[in-house]
Amino acid sequence: MLAADGTRIPYSFSAQRVVFEGCMYLVGMGIDITNLRQVEDGLRHERLMYRAITESARDVTTIVSRDGTIVYESPAVERVLGYRPEELVGRHLSEFLHPDDVAKTTELLEAAIADESARDRPIDYRFRHKNGEYRILSSTGGMLGEMGMIASSRDVTEQRAAEREVLRLASYDDLTRLPNRNLSLRSLEECVAAARATGSAGYVLYLDIDRFKSVNDSLGHHYGDRLLQQASDRLRAVVPAEATLARHGGDEFIVALGDGCADAPEVLAQRILGAFRAPFAIDVHELHVTCSIGFCCYPEDGLDVETLLRHADTAMYEAKAAGRNTYRRFVPEMNARVHATLTLANELHRGLANGEFDTAYQPVIDVATEAIVGYEALIRWNRADGAAIGTAGLPAGGEKGSRRRKCTPSSGESRNLSMSFGDGNST
Numbered sequence: 001m002l003a004a005d006g007t008r009i010p011y012s013f014s015a016q017r018v019v020f021e022g023c024m025y026l027v028g029m030g031i032d033i034t035n036l037r038q039v040e041d042g043l044r045h046e047r048l049m050y051r052a053i054t055e056s057a058r059d060v061t062t063i064v065s066r067d068g069t070i071v072y073e074s075p076a077v078e079r080v081l082g083y084r085p086e087e088l089v090g091r092h093l094s095e096f097l098h099p100d101d102v103a104k105t106t107e108l109l110e111a112a113i114a115d116e117s118a119r120d121r122p123i124d125y126r127f128r129h130k131n132g133e134y135r136i137l138s139s140t141g142g143m144l145g146e147m148g149m150i151a152s153s154r155d156v157t158e159q160r161a162a163e164r165e166v167l168r169l170a171s172y173d174d175l176t177r178l179p180n181r182n183l184s185l186r187s188l189e190e191c192v193a194a195a196r197a198t199g200s201a202g203y204v205l206y207l208d209i210d211r212f213k214s215v216n217d218s219l220g221h222h223y224g225d226r227l228l229q230q231a232s233d234r235l236r237a238v239v240p241a242e243a244t245l246a247r248h249g250g251d252e253f254i255v256a257l258g259d260g261c262a263d264a265p266e267v268l269a270q271r272i273l274g275a276f277r278a279p280f281a282i283d284v285h286e287l288h289v290t291c292s293i294g295f296c297c298y299p300e301d302g303l304d305v306e307t308l309l310r311h312a313d314t315a316m317y318e319a320k321a322a323g324r325n326t327y328r329r330f331v332p333e334m335n336a337r338v339h340a341t342l343t344l345a346n347e348l349h350r351g352l353a354n355g356e357f358d359t360a361y362q363p364v365i366d367v368a369t370e371a372i373v374g375y376e377a378l379i380r381w382n383r384a385d386g387a388a389i390g391t392a393g394l395p396a397g398g399e400k401g402s403r404r405r406k407c408t409p410s411s412g413e414s415r416n417l418s419m420s421f422g423d424g425n426s427t
Contacts, residue, residue, distance in 0.1 A: 010036075012036075013029070014028060014029055016028070058079075059152045062152075063150050064109075064150075064151065066146070068092050069090065069092055070090065070092070070093055072085075072089065073088045081130060081135065082129050083130050096128045098126035098127075098134050109123075121140070123138070123140075124136055125139070135155050137153045137155060138153065139151045139152065173246075176232035176247050178245060178247045179245070179247070184254055188305045188308070188309075191244065192308070201259045201297055201300075202259060203265040203295055204255070204256055205257070205265060205268065205272075205295040206313050207252065208252050208291060208320070209227070209289060210289065211324075212224065212227070212251035212289070223283075224251075226283075227280055227289065228251065230282070231276070232247065235253060235255075238271045239268070239272075240257075243255055243257050243263075254309070266327070266329075273325065276289060290324055292316055292317075292320045293326075294316030294318060294319055295329055295330065296312045301330050311334075311335075314335065318337075356381055356383060356384065357381055358380055359379055360378045364376055
């Protein structure tokens with residue numbers, strides 16, 4: 001309709017024929033619909049904007065009815081999942097979910113319908129790609145009243161794989177693929193907490209490969225790494241599935257057993273020793289390697305992880321001192337021996353620094369000819385407290401490394417001798 005000022009006004013007019021006193025009349029009513037047209041134009045513009053956004057977005061927009069039927073899929077679904085939108089519309093969502101995810105996803109969708117606060121929480125689930133591969137989608141959504149639910153989904157398959165790899169690197173040893181120290185400590189904490197809650201017992205075994213350092217020093221770290229890998233494989237084969245096996249560091253491994261484990265710690269220790277009897281074949285070498293094992297019991301030998309590991313480690317060194325290739329259970333007396341050994345080591349270092357050691361010689365005589373064929377050099381420790389200790393008073397072997405110092409014979413001879421404590425071999 002044309003207004004007085006010449007502008008055109010949207011106008012809605014309706015008319016009806018009316019007969020009055022034999023004459024026909026046309027009765028009409030008009031209304032200015034300028035505001036209505038503005039609202040319609042605004043809605044049309046919003047629909048176009050929404051369509052442009054959803055159709056150009058990299059994420060997939062999906063509308064699902066309350067019964068799980070797919071009502072709408074944005075064009076992005078073809079790029080992400082390989083389907084054209086019309087291939088999915090009208091089909092039930094559960095047809096495309098991984099069987100293991102159907103119940104979980106259905107439960108989460110129902111929770112989102114019932115609880116508004118749950119709708120902003122991302123939901124991860126596996127959706128079957130058109131090529132048959134399952135892709136991991138992460139979705140957030142909102143309600144559309146009785147129509148159902150609208151969700152925005154993105155493919156996070158590679159992202160989740162990267163996150164799992166980061167977690168694996170943080171929790172697993174890259175060389176042996178066993179749980180590393182961090183994960184093993186967390187597992188031990190959980191085992192101790194479970195045993196404390198149920199009033200049951202638990203065991204910690206501490207294992208060390210005998211003379212592993214000599215393999216590294218003589219053949220190189222490549223062979224040491226290969227040995228650790230093969231040793232880990234043998235341990236996996238004999239440690240029960242319900243136990244926790246981990247590489248604690250270097251050539252040390254730990255095993256945690258619950259009270260419900262079928263194997264007693266002594267039985268498992270014997271099985272582990274048996275697994276090391278066969279030589280390890282690495283390239284052209286056959287390495288005959290053994291291990292030493294110590295173990296302790298919760299709660300008898302400790303109430304926390306740190307104490308249990310320390311006591312199991314102490315028992316393991318007792319096994320080494322007993323000749324290696326064996327196992328020992330921790331007993332409190334071992335702590336006294338460890339303290340005495342540590343005290344003696346400190347005193348030896350102090351004695352070396354203070355010049356408290358000298359040498360004495362006794363001849364070695366050929367009985368048949370009564371001729372002197374050599375001399376035996378003896379080391380004597382003249383301690384500051386006045387006590388004189390010969391070599392018989394010092395423990396031999398079992399200690400890592402050695403302390404060496406050249407000593408000049410008291411007889412004035414010019415040659416030097418080497419004095420050492422411990423056998424100098426690796427454990």
